[in-house]
Amino acid sequence: MTDQDRGSFIWYELMTTDAGAAGDFYKAVIGWDIAAEPTGDSDMDYRMIQRSDGGMAGGVLVLTEAMCAGGAKPGWLGYIHTPDVDATLDTIKKAGGDVQMPPVDMPGVGRIAMVADPQGAHFYLMTPVPPADDPDAKSDVFDVVKPQHCRWNQLQTTGPMAAVTLYRDLFGWQQEGSMPMGDMGDYLFIQNDGVGIGAIMPLMPDVPDPVWSYFFGVDDIDRATAEVVAGGGRLDGDVQQIPGGEFSVHCFDPQGAGFGLVGPRQRN
Numbered sequence: 001m002t003d004q005d006r007g008s009f010i011w012y013e014l015m016t017t018d019a020g021a022a023g024d025f026y027k028a029v030i031g032w033d034i035a036a037e038p039t040g041d042s043d044m045d046y047r048m049i050q051r052s053d054g055g056m057a058g059g060v061l062v063l064t065e066a067m068c069a070g071g072a073k074p075g076w077l078g079y080i081h082t083p084d085v086d087a088t089l090d091t092i093k094k095a096g097g098d099v100q101m102p103p104v105d106m107p108g109v110g111r112i113a114m115v116a117d118p119q120g121a122h123f124y125l126m127t128p129v130p131p132a133d134d135p136d137a138k139s140d141v142f143d144v145v146k147p148q149h150c151r152w153n154q155l156q157t158t159g160p161m162a163a164v165t166l167y168r169d170l171f172g173w174q175q176e177g178s179m180p181m182g183d184m185g186d187y188l189f190i191q192n193d194g195v196g197i198g199a200i201m202p203l204m205p206d207v208p209d210p211v212w213s214y215f216f217g218v219d220d221i222d223r224a225t226a227e228v229v230a231g232g233g234r235l236d237g238d239v240q241q242i243p244g245g246e247f248s249v250h251c252f253d254p255q256g257a258g259f260g261l262v263g264p265r266q267r268n
Contacts (some may be wrong), residue, residue: 215260
């Protein structure tokens, strides 16, 4: 990866209390395979999420009792590429954001830090280290059209325009185009290097805190949502048709992690 990858979402991480149950659930809903055993020799229980094409969709961090006692809870977090974690961290702090996990170097992985933006939405900063045998490797966990990839990154926040300004300063994102949401305000589309990566929107009344949500591609929205319910998860509202003719819905997995689905409707 190079500095030109600045602002790309390059990894997604599920925090969960039950990796086995999560593996069964996401296999049925999205088609992923979550590793049965942890990777590496760390004390953390960390597992990889593999797509059916052999690529990686992200990782799974199994939350310990101590982590949960400290306030951690099931959820999804995104990693955003920056060529300089420390400098980006300083910008976030000056803007009023917080450091949730100080920068740390992970051998063979890169330098990472967890932060909260000034409105309280959490995400990771990362300067990745490419594999020694593939120095030009690029992350493909995000793709605007493919199933089993993240296809949309959505921020709900108490200050949409302030967030647009901050993320533009941090990562060079653009904000072009919007969709009215009535009295709530506007749904603001965001781009990175001209590619639509998601949107920033006002915090909905039933959402307690600002949060990034990640919408993963599926082959059939009806099949996938049926599997959500059958697997012990729940839909957070109705399936909605989106511009372009596909459909999306926000959901919760059985452990309480929120996520989104997006894809076509195959059955009439």
